Each structure stands twice: as C-alpha cells, then as structure tokens.
Amino acid sequence: xxxxxxxxxxxxxxxxxxxxxxxxxxxxxxxxxxxxxxxxxxxxxxxxxxxxxxxxxxxxxxxxxxxxxxxxxxxxxxxxxxxxxxxxxxxxxxxxxxxxxxxxxxxxxxxxxxxxxxxxxxxxxxxxxxxxxxxxxxxxxxxxxxxxxxxxxxxxxxxxxxxxxxxxxxxxxxxxxxxxxxxxxxxxxxxxxxxxxxxxxxxxxxxxxxxxxxxxxxxxxxxxxxxxxxxxxxxxxxxxxxxxxxxxxxxxxxxxxxxxxxxxxxxxxxxxxxxxxxxxxxxxxxxxxxxxxxxxxxxxxxxxxxxxxxxxxxxxxxxxxxxxxxxxxxxxxxxxxxxxxxxxxxxxxxxxxxxxxxxxxxxxxxxxxxxxxxxxxxx
Amino acid sequence: xxxxxxxxxxxxxxxxxxxxxxxxxxxxxxxxxxxxxxxxxxxxxxxxxxxxxxxxxxxxxxxxxxxxxxxxxxxxxxxxxxxxxxxxxxxxxxxxxxxxxxxxxxxxxxxxxxxxxxxxxxxxxxxxxxxxxxxxxxxxxxxxxxxxxxxxxxxxxxxxxxxxxxxxxxxxxxxx
Numbered sequence: 001x002x003x004x005x006x007x008x009x010x011x012x013x014x015x016x017x018x019x020x021x022x023x024x025x026x027x028x029x030x031x032x033x034x035x036x037x038x039x040x041x042x043x044x045x046x047x048x049x050x051x052x053x054x055x056x057x058x059x060x061x062x063x064x065x066x067x068x069x070x071x072x073x074x075x076x077x078x079x080x081x082x083x084x085x086x087x088x089x090x091x092x093x094x095x096x097x098x099x100x101x102x103x104x105x106x107x108x109x110x111x112x113x114x115x116x117x118x119x120x121x122x123x124x125x126x127x128x129x130x131x132x133x134x135x136x137x138x139x140x141x142x143x144x145x146x147x148x149x150x151x152x153x154x155x156x157x158x159x160x161x162x163x164x165x166x167x168x169x170x171x172x173x174x175x176x177x178x179x180x181x182x183x184x185x186x187x188x189x190x191x192x193x194x195x196x197x198x199x200x201x202x203x204x205x206x207x208x209x210x211x212x213x214x215x216x217x218x219x220x221x222x223x224x225x226x227x228x229x230x231x232x233x234x235x236x237x238x239x240x241x242x243x244x245x246x247x248x249x250x251x252x253x254x255x256x257x258x259x260x261x262x263x264x265x266x267x268x269x270x271x272x273x274x275x276x277x278x279x280x281x282x283x284x285x286x287x288x289x290x291x292x293x294x295x296x297x298x299x300x301x302x303x304x305x306x307x308x309x310x311x312x313x314x315x316x317x318x319x320x321x322x323x324x325x326x327x328x329x330x331x332x333x334x335x336x337x338x339x340x341x342x343x344x345x346x347x348x349x350x351x352x353x354x355x356x357x358x359x360x361x362x363x364x365x366x367x368x369x370x371x372x373x374x375x376x377x378x379x
Numbered sequence: 380x381x382x383x384x385x386x387x388x389x390x391x392x393x394x395x396x397x398x399x400x401x402x403x404x405x406x407x408x409x410x411x412x413x414x415x416x417x418x419x420x421x422x423x424x425x426x427x428x429x430x431x432x433x434x435x436x437x438x439x440x441x442x443x444x445x446x447x448x449x450x451x452x453x454x455x456x457x458x459x460x461x462x463x464x465x466x467x468x469x470x471x472x473x474x475x476x477x478x479x480x481x482x483x484x485x486x487x488x489x490x491x492x493x494x495x496x497x498x499x500x501x502x503x504x505x506x507x508x509x510x511x512x513x514x515x516x517x518x519x520x521x522x523x524x525x526x527x528x529x530x531x532x533x534x535x536x537x538x539x540x541x542x543x544x545x546x547x548x549x550x551x552x553x554x555x
Contacts, residue, residue: 001415003410003411003414006411006414006415006418007414009418010414010417010418010421013418013421013422013425014421016421016425017421017424017425017428020425020428020429020432021428023432024428024431024432024435027432027435027436028435031435031438031439031440031441032440032441033440033441033442034440034441034442034445035441035445036445036448036449038445039442039445039446039449040445040449043449045449048460048461049461050461051461054461055459201420201423201424201427239427257448258451258455259447259448259451261447262444262448274448276441276444279438279439279441279444280431280435280438281438281441281444283441283444283445283448306457306459306460307455307456307457307458307459308451308452308455308456308457308460309448309451309452309455310452310455310457310460311457311459311460326448326452327448327449327452354458355457355458355459356458356459358459371459372458372459372460372461
C-alpha cells in the first residue's frame, strides 16, 4: 500500500474512532439519570459535619531535607516509608515519629516508594527507569547503608508509581513514562506481564499512577497523561478491560473505592471523579470553584478514601487537602487551613490500614499524620 | 593584484551565510511503517469501541450504582467520621460486647485511638490500672483513671468514653 493510501486510511480510521466515541458518549449520557450527590440528597442524606478540632495533626515527621514525593503505609504495625528529592527513603514508626531506617539511594531522583505486604522490604523507583528493592533486615554496608537486594530493569522510561500486590510479597506493579505498566516477579527480577505498549491497546502517554483492587488483586487501575484511567486484568495483558474518559487533564492519581467495585481519580483539571468499574459510568465529579485566573487552578496530586468510602481526601498543588463527603460531593474540611498544616504542595497521601489515620507528604519536606481528635456523636 | 583579488574573494565567501541545501530525496521507510502501525492501532481501537457500544446497550443506569455506593458507605463504620448510627435495642448485647472490647487500644468503633497523645488506660480485674500506647502505667494510676470506663451510649448521653478518651464525664458518674 502506498503512503498516500495509508494516509487516507489513517484519516478515515481517525474519523471512525471519533464518531464511535461520540456515539458511546451519547449512549452513556442516556444512562446518566443521576449522580451520587443527587441520589444521596433524594434519600435525605446530609453532609458530614466536622468541627475544627475533629481531624487534627497529631504527628509531624521531620527528617527529609528535600521535597517529599511519595509515601506508603505498612499493612500493619503503623510504619510508613517515604521517598524524597533528597535521594533518601526513610522508614518511620508513625506512632512514635522515630526513624527506623534511612536509605541513601544510588539514583537520587526517586519518585515513588512502596512497602511490601510483610513490611520487611521496600521498593522505590524514579528517573533511573528501574525499581529497586531493599530488605530492611539486611546487614548494612561499610557506609552504614542498606544494600539494594534487587533491581527491576526493563522499563524504557521513568518509573512514576509502584505498588506491591496485596498479600503477595513477590509481585509488584509499576507504572512508567514509557506508557506501560509492568507486573514483576520480585524474586527473579523478571517481568511477568507488560500492560500497554506500542501494539497492545494501552495508554498513549505516560502512566502516572496505579491502584490494585484489594478485593480482587487480579484487577488494577492506572491513570495517565492521556487523560484516561484504564482497568487491567493481570491475567490478560493484551488489552485493557476498560477505558474511562471524562478528565480534561493528566490523571495523576487513582485509588480503588473500599468496596472494590468503584475507583476514584484525581487530575490536572482540578477535579476528582468516581467511576463504576464494571459499567464504566462516571458516578460523580468532585469539583470546587477556585478564585484567581485559569492559570492558577490547582491540580489534584493524590487521593485516598476513608475506610467506609464516605470521605475522599484529596491533596492539591496549592497545599490544600480537601476532605470531600463522597455522597454529598461537598468539601467538609480543608486540612490545608487547619492548625499545623503543610506549608507547600501536598504531593502524596495515604490512609493507614485500619483507617484510623491519614498521612500526608508535602514539598515542605515534612509528613504529617492526621487522626480523629474529637468526640463521636450518636445519631 | 590577482592574488589580492583572489584573497578578497575568498574573504567575501567566508563572510557570506551558508546556503541552505535542499533535503536529499530518500524513501521514508520508517515513516511508512509508523503510519501503518498507527492505522493498525486505530483499526483495533475501532473494534474495541464497537464492542463497548454493544455492551452499553444492556447496562444498568447510573442510579443503580449510586444506590450501591450509598448502601455500602452507610453500613461501614469509619474511625474518622464524627457520627455513627444508633443501633436498635435488639442489638444491645452486641453493643455491650463492643463497648467491653473497646478497652483494646486498637478498637476504633468506640473512639479509642492510639494516635491521641494520652495513655490508653484500662482497669484490670484486680482493680489496678494499665496503659498501652507506650505510656508508663503510672500515668493511668491517678484519679482520672477511676473515671475512665466504657459507657454504653444512650440517648441521654450522646457521647461516650471508651478506655482512653475521657469524655462525657457526667454520664460516667451517672453510671458509676
């Protein structure tokens, strides 16, 4: 086939794709008979009411000398690992604020970190396009540093996000600037599956985040600079199970809803959204009016759901950390204006496994832990 | 003279901007292959979109999903939320049991939180105090410890204390 014919086919195929997408959008619009907030209001629900002292900063973890980029909790024992621009991973005892480990990285340009399910290892990745694994029980080397146990190489771009598969010490999923996600066997260092890439259907831009379904660890969702979130089945790498449109900017963060049937996203377009995994419906948009011109609209950097799903914590580039009532789609608290709040962008956040505390990480070099400090009311 | 003229010409040539050359004509094999790959990708995408269009026909409306979310959120306890629903009288045994186990520092249903910067005090069967959360026992063995007890919430006492939170002290006196 000549180049001219190929160009004609390309134009025709692009037009067909756009037409099909428009038809799909219109069909979905017909099914959009309500959203979560309208439904909740129709059931007589009212927004959660917080006093200013209900959610308080009860710990500030100081020690990094650069911006904090990423954090992760252990599934138990209340420890946190954080990654920073200072080229270090720090493991913290979240209850006592003490540092238990400080790992100096060979490549200081780290962007993500994760705790293994057994709490014995941590993983990190960044601009070296690799994911490094450290065993916290290893003997330190001559410089007092924990040596790297394994380096997972294979990505052709930076590693932006990583997460261990729940209850599987040997499986890890990474997302990358090379537009793919990879499932790794940490023991052998081998890639088990590659999700996306040039030929299989996948993201068409950098993949910035992953979230694995804790109810069904075969499923994970990814968020990308191509403005979509995609659902994957680890057993089927050839194509995404679903593609979720709606955002008008990079999808920086994705997180499964606690019931495992929905997931949330946060984007450069300053909104968070809730999607239904199975149907693909967009159930709710969480959007706040911002003062100032369009160039100052803060981006959503990170999200987490409370253990019931009633609260959605969203960190923004402005330093705000909105607490959304997910049912009413209202901001019920802003941790960014609380006492002892961060002084710069919130870059990452995460909930402890028992749901009793939220940890936020910031470009102000600190991490903070927030917990309920008020009195519970019976209704 | 001729040599000077030649030198002048050479210098003039040197100061003139280099002329742009027209690009060599060659067969753009990489571009053709790239275009072919894009067309293949688009064909695949068309297939996926057609499948999705068919699947949307039988989908439930958004309201069904919203109902599921509303139900799930309403039935799951949450340690970060300041309100919880009172249960019916028929569950009073389970409430009592829950209130009793609230002495455990990790129990969040009753408001206990090991994040609070105070000792989580419990009273042993022999009457002595013990603390958890890394605080020394003596911090519990004070007058305040005698007031710390698990109280079953009632309409007349909307808040309740559970081991480490000393709240609604009037109610604890009532039930002392």
